[in-house]
Amino acid sequence: GQNIDQPTEMTATEGAIVQINCTYQTSGFNGLFWYQQHAGEAPTFLSYNVLDGLEEKGRFSSFLSRSKGYSYLLLKELQMKDSASYLCALQEYGNKLVFGAGTILRVKS
Amino acid sequence: DAGVIQSPRHEVTEMGQEVTLRCKLISGHNSLFWYRQTMMRGLELLIYFNNNVPIDDSGMPEDRFSAKMPNASFSTLKIQPSEPRDSAVYFCASTTGQDYGYTFGSGTRLTVV
Numbered sequence: 001g002q003n004i005d006q007p008t009e010m011t012a013t014e015g016a017i018v019q020i021n022c023t024y025q026t027s028g029f030n031g032l033f034w035y036q037q038h039a040g041e042a043p044t045f046l047s048y049n050v051l052d053g054l055e056e057k058g059r060f061s062s063f064l065s066r067s068k069g070y071s072y073l074l075l076k077e078l079q080m081k082d083s084a085s086y087l088c089a090l091q092e093y094g095n096k097l098v099f100g101a102g103t104i105l106r107v108k109s
Numbered sequence: 110d111a112g113v114i115q116s117p118r119h120e121v122t123e124m125g126q127e128v129t130l131r132c133k134l135i136s137g138h139n140s141l142f143w144y145r146q147t148m149m150r151g152l153e154l155l156i157y158f159n160n161n162v163p164i165d166d167s168g169m170p171e172d173r174f175s176a177k178m179p180n181a182s183f184s185t186l187k188i189q190p191s192e193p194r195d196s197a198v199y200f201c202a203s204t205t206g207q208d209y210g211y212t213f214g215s216g217t218r219l220t221v222v
Binding site for chain 2: 031033041042043044045048087091094095096097098099100101102
């Protein structure tokens with residue numbers, strides 16, 4: 001099994017940069033996902049890390065360190081529409097995808 | 110591509126009744142996942158299938174829950190009898206397993222009164 005930990009809530013200001021951390025304990029995994037979920041909607045894919053390092057995708061970047069059991073999602077130039085829950089998930093062997101509890105991000109003007 | 114389709118979108122039922130949730134996978138996807146989401150417990154994996162075969166059902170809460178995948182494109186999740194604590198949003202998701210594209214359906218919001 002695995003343990004995935006994320007902060008419960010974060011607040012940031014429009015235009016700023018925010019980093020959402022995810023730590024995990026697992027015996028092994030294929031890759032690590034970040035999903036975004038707006039209230040009342042389904043989760044949508046943001047990023048996927050297999051190798052250690054930074055993956056950049058527009059305003060969003062995700063970092064993975066397997067040796068440290070650590071990942072983060074970096075959101076730049078925050079917009080009000082970025083207010084949502086951000087879910088860290090581990091893809092175990094055999095395609096099994098297990099989620100952390102999620103971090104609620106509130107963007108204020 | 111119509112995406113993953115779930116039905117119904119909303120279901121309100123009385124305690125003790127049978128509830129059946131339905132999910133249609135994206136064509137070509139061969140892995141299917143059922144999740145339950147509540148404020149208290151977050152997004153929990155209930156069961157998943159690879160190529161129509163149940164691989165891991167350790168997340169199914171109890172014997173009142175059952176899931177089937179009668180063919181490559183369709184799955185059902187049944188709760189019998191339903192209880193108020195089953196109230197949640199139930200999502201299904203599918204993937205090809207060849208890349209990182211897990212696609213979620215819109216979910217079924219279940220309320221058991």
